[in-house]
Amino acid sequence: MTEKQEKILQAALQLFACEGYHATSTSKVAKAAGVSEGLIFRHYKNKEGLVMAILEEGESRLKSLFVDIVMETDPKEVLRKTITMTTKIDPSDYDFWKLQFKLKWELEISGDKKMEPVKMALANAFHKLGYQLPGSEAKLLILFIEGIGSSLLTGPETNQDEIIQLLLKKYDL
Amino acid sequence: MTEKQEKILQAALQLFACEGYHATSTSKVAKAAGVSEGLIFRHYKNKEGLVMAILEEGESRLKSLFVDIVMETDPKEVLRKTITMTTKIDPSDYDFWKLQFKLKWELEISGDKKMEPVKMALANAFHKLGYQLPGSEAKLLILFIEGIGSSLLTGPETNQDEIIQLLLKKYDL
DNA sequence: TGCAAAAGTGAGTAATCGCTTACAAAAATA
DNA sequence: TATTTTTGTAAGCGATTACTCACTTTTGCA
Known part of the structure; x- marks a missing residue:
């Protein structure tokens, strides 16, 4: 797991938990993680894959x-x-x-x-x-x-x- | 309360409850209620006003x-x-x-x-x-x-x- | 009946959505 | 070192978002 991957999971967890899934856009996550938005889709395919990765990791x-x-x-x-x-x-x-x-x-x-x-x-x-x-x-x-x-x-x-x-x-x- | 107003509240309640608030667009509500989308905003100002009206009514x-x-x-x-x-x-x-x-x-x-x-x-x-x-x-x-x-x-x-x-x-x- | 207010429409807005793609940098492998 | 693979970026895609506005229809009342 890359450093940026961890940043993404970490930022996404915080945003999903506080604002909610639908209220959190992938661009928000990218911005919070200090990462380009495309990277999220490279690693997790789509938004659903991102949240699933969070659940698996936890x-x-x-x-x-x-x-x-x-x-x-x-x-x-x-x-x-x-x-x-x-x-x-x-x-x-x-x-x-x-x-x-x-x-x-x-x-x-x-x-x-x-x-x-x-x-x-x-x-x-x-x-x-x-x-x-x-x-x-x-x-x-x-x-x-x-x-x-x-x-x-x-x-x-x-x-x-x-x-x-x-x-x-x-x-x- | 107009017939169409009731239809809106009814459709919105069902959609918000089943799909969730953010996952339900105002256009979905309008379609389900058989009403033009603009009417929702005439009566309830915005999406938040709509859900508040539902809560008050209930x-x-x-x-x-x-x-x-x-x-x-x-x-x-x-x-x-x-x-x-x-x-x-x-x-x-x-x-x-x-x-x-x-x-x-x-x-x-x-x-x-x-x-x-x-x-x-x-x-x-x-x-x-x-x-x-x-x-x-x-x-x-x-x-x-x-x-x-x-x-x-x-x-x-x-x-x-x-x-x-x-x-x-x-x-x- | 006349007329103003309320109800309702439909096309339109800018902004944002999730996501793709073409390309560059970095890392791993040989 | 040379080359393939992985990691990362930036721009931009069509679709959808909440919402507005100019307009017509219906309603309630003097």
């Missing part, structure tokens, strides 16, 4: 958050790690996570499939702990995670800690 | 959902009505609610302030019921509601009922 960030949960065997730890998941997100990665939400609604590109292993791990954990509806419990908890992530990325300052502590107590953790 | 739908909760005095009923809120949404209004979410992420126009009275009612209800952290409890529940709404509008078929039943049980309702 895949590792997704996995690093999830793998810790999926690998955990202790069911209580699975719940605890899931609930506190958003606190593990590096603020320098906020743009990337914001982009995930934006794309979900603007382009209806959903990263929900990436959450599937987490959901399975959760359902399994709830089952082990004797919950009556492990599948629904897992769905509900994931809804919460998405919600707290959303408010973390949109809100000005969000004391997610208070809510997270509350939820931990509700699940006896 | 305000009643927002209020009708919330007023039932805010007016309720029995704290348990406040919780029950909040949790089952999304089941009261008319499927013909899905486009409008979808637009709310889309605008939140695409234009960062958030309708969260509209939820504030509900949050207050919830906090009050939790307080009456002896919960230790009424404010956080209210926040948490609203996160769940938004999550359920989100999955209701994005998912293909969503058995929200199961999750709603589960939530009702968790709050002893």
Whole structure:
């Protein structure tokens, strides 16, 4: 990966995440990256290819958050790690996570499939702990995670800690 | 309101909700409404005015959902009505609610302030019921509601009922 | 009925869109 | 070093964008 390629991805991520996909033109990206516009199309074929490259490049960030949960065997730890998941997100990665939400609604590109292993791990954990509806419990908890992530990325300052502590107590953790 | 004005609002709502704001051109709206493009600007000044008119026109739908909760005095009923809120949404209004979410992420126009009275009612209800952290409890529940709404509008078929039943049980309702 | 205001049209605007192409510089390979 | 390949640029492409304007039709009211 060339230095200019990195600049492009970096500028595009920031602009897509802040202004949105359609509101960000390729010329804007080029200008922000200090690069000729044609170079974007040389490396990424088209605008869609650019955003896909960003998503692929960020895949590792997704996995690093999830793998810790999926690998955990202790069911209580699975719940605890899931609930506190958003606190593990590096603020320098906020743009990337914001982009995930934006794309979900603007382009209806959903990263929900990436959450599937987490959901399975959760359902399994709830089952082990004797919950009556492990599948629904897992769905509900994931809804919460998405919600707290959303408010973390949109809100000005969000004391997610208070809510997270509350939820931990509700699940006896 | 003229017949053609209604057609414009109706077409714009459907397109904005399905394709997104920036992905929908004014000429598309005009074509879908069976109207000359100039008419849009006569009535709504510009594209932003158009989407604002849609939001204003839909305000009643927002209020009708919330007023039932805010007016309720029995704290348990406040919780029950909040949790089952999304089941009261008319499927013909899905486009409008979808637009709310889309605008939140695409234009960062958030309708969260509209939820504030509900949050207050919830906090009050939790307080009456002896919960230790009424404010956080209210926040948490609203996160769940938004999550359920989100999955209701994005998912293909969503058995929200199961999750709603589960939530009702968790709050002893 | 007359007439002004409102509703509606369609052709037009400059600007910007995503993208291509012809070409030059740099890097890699031989 | 010679040559191929990759990286990068600048100009410009047709199409589309949000929006305007001169104009006609319809409507409401004295």
